[in-house]
Amino acid sequence: MTNPSITVVMPVYNVEKYIVAAIDSVLAQTFTDFEIVIIDDGGTDRSIEICESYTDPRIRIISQKNRGLAGARNTGILQSRGEYIAFLDSDDIWEPEKLALHKIHLDSNPRIGISYSGSQFIDEQGAQLRQAQRPKLENITAKDILTRNPIGNGSAPVIRKSALEVIAFGHHEEPQRICFFDESFRQSEDIELWIRLALTGRFAFEGIDGLLTRYRIVTGGLSANIAAQYESWNRVIQKTSGYAPEFIAQYRDEARAYQLRYLARRAVQMGEGAFALSLLKESLAISYAPLLKEPVKSCTTLVAAVMMRYLPANIVEKLAMRWTGGKVAA
Incomplete structure (x- = not known):
């Protein structure tokens, strides 16, 4: 078997209400040379039972004790076989052409480490809101990452795996376990990684046109x-x-x-x-x-x-x- 071009890393933790829409949006991609690595992060609802009902051979499910979003993504990266890594939070949705467009973008520009796009907001029921994230797409500096985070959300980027390998490090309690995201963060773990990668100066950040991610706004927080x-x-x-x-x-x-x-x-x-x-x-x-x-x-x-x-x-x-x-x- 040849390795897929793209690995889709999808952490799953108590999202039974949204998981079908997320998985279906990947399976509906116009670009089909991918694998989906679903990380069961120790949830207690029917999410993984739903995931197991899919028979597509491109789907792999890996279970672990709860490590949070950063830890689930780290496991997914370590288990990935693709040249590119795409993250999809399991309550978000992709447009069908997303992976195809990012693949073209990254293939055409070896200097780019992270390719991203804008995102359309949707509500809890999946209905489209009128607002969207339309970030700066070109000439991205480390300052842009720190002050404005043009990537916007965790379901927007597709990343060159070799870029992630540049910033890999050993877990502070389990040095033999390689990390990319800092698992001591339960929030802001993505912006911490983007800044760390940007400051190496080794890879560029660049966006492409289009609102290719549907980013779910879940209300009722505290x-x-x-x-x-x-x-x-x-x-x-x-x-x-x-x-x-x-x-x-x-x-x-x-x-x-x-x-x-x-x-x-x-x-x-x-x-x-x-x-x-x-x-x-x-x-x-x-x-x-x-x-x-x-x-x-x-x-x-x-x-x-x-x-x-x-x-x-x-x-x-x-x-x-x-x-x-x-x-x-x-």
Whole structure:
């Protein structure tokens, strides 16, 4: 047997509501020379039972104790046979041409280590929202990765396996186990890896046109989740400053302001208008960069937060339906 061109790594943990749509979107790809490595990360629902119902020989299921998203992705990379690695979170969906377009992009540009694309937002039921991630696609620098993370989400990139091998390291408790993502992170593990890879200067980051990932917005979270995400992001900054202190010193404030604005947008999605306003206030106190460089996005976030904070819920929902086509998603 010849090795497939692309390995799709799909961590699975208690996602029985979404897993069929995710797997079906891979099997529907126009490019077919791939394998799907499903990592059973110790969940307790019917997710893996559903995965086992598929008979496509390109699907492999690997079970492990719960290690979190970073640990599941690491296992998938280690088990991969493809030249390229594509990550798909098991609550997201791909457009049928995604793998084909990234394969062309990477084959044509050996200097590119990570190829990515924009993403369309969908709600919990899979309905399309009006908003999308349309990132910067070219001339990506390490600063862009730190401050704006153009990759956007974990289901957007397709990565050259040789690029991941450059930044591999031994697990701090199990040195014989090779890691790529830092498993001490339960959030922000992707941005930590992107920064680490970008700072090597060995591979370029470049995007392609199109909204090729459908990124699911799951509402109903708690503000505590935002606090945990911010704490995790700060750990990324702390870790990176250990080996690139000048880089972090130069761009820390701008990056922190953008991160706080992003978290304010998440707070709006969760219906936490007052919390969103406090995050925006803190962002502006650190740097005006998000407001000056992206005034429309910043002002839209502010307006959404104010509406969420002060207007009756029924009016907010009506306005949200006009603007996003679904839940509020600043």
